[in-house]
Amino acid sequence: MAETVTPDLLPAAVPVQEQQDKPESDLEPGFLVICWNDPVNFMDYVTHVFQMVFGWPRKKAEFHMLQVHEQGKSVLARESLEKAEHYVHQLQKYHLHATMERDE
């Protein structure tokens, strides 16, 4: 007796409309906003700047500050090109060592 073969079910094609409704962040390449450690900026100052630029509560700002301090850098955000540029501009205005990198 011939075996009953269970057919492979192909994933249903995603309708184009659904794809277009996906949030932009899933479709556009992302850019990481990174703050790098340096010997000159005070920890309290860095915490304050993170609170001001990102609107974070103190605890979250301190967490990222400690990452910068202990690990050499912290990824602060993943954003679109324009938004990432905006954040880097703001951080550099406070003289923090901040850059944006492609999220590979």
Added chain:
Amino acid sequence: MGRREKDLFLELLSLYPRTPPAPRALSKNSVLPDAEASQRMLDEALAEQRVQNRQLLQQLMLDLARFQVRPTGMKLVLSEADTEWLLQVLNDIRVGSWVILGSPEDPHALDELTEETVPSVWAMEMSGYFQMHLLKALTGD
């Protein structure tokens, strides 16, 4: 603050801007789309900020009413917005002084104090001192 402290504060602020206007990289490791234009925008934004901060500083230094005389000394009256740009100005002086000193890994372990290094060491330490006081005033610590 005392009268001498006020004088030192104003003397310190007169050093702004101290960070060299060299371009600061928008990205360390990535090639960004339209990189030249983006870098130019950053350079222009930072240059514009320097101009604005200079104007605000001039206003502060001319506005004697900001320094209210108290029995124990003087009180500098600042809004939260004032405090933000002042923090940026002080950090520019601090970071700029550190750069002038050769960007040492440990700013507190300089080989020697010379006639050449003393002004920048003074500016770096004093700007840090006033930064910490401003931050304490903001957080209420």
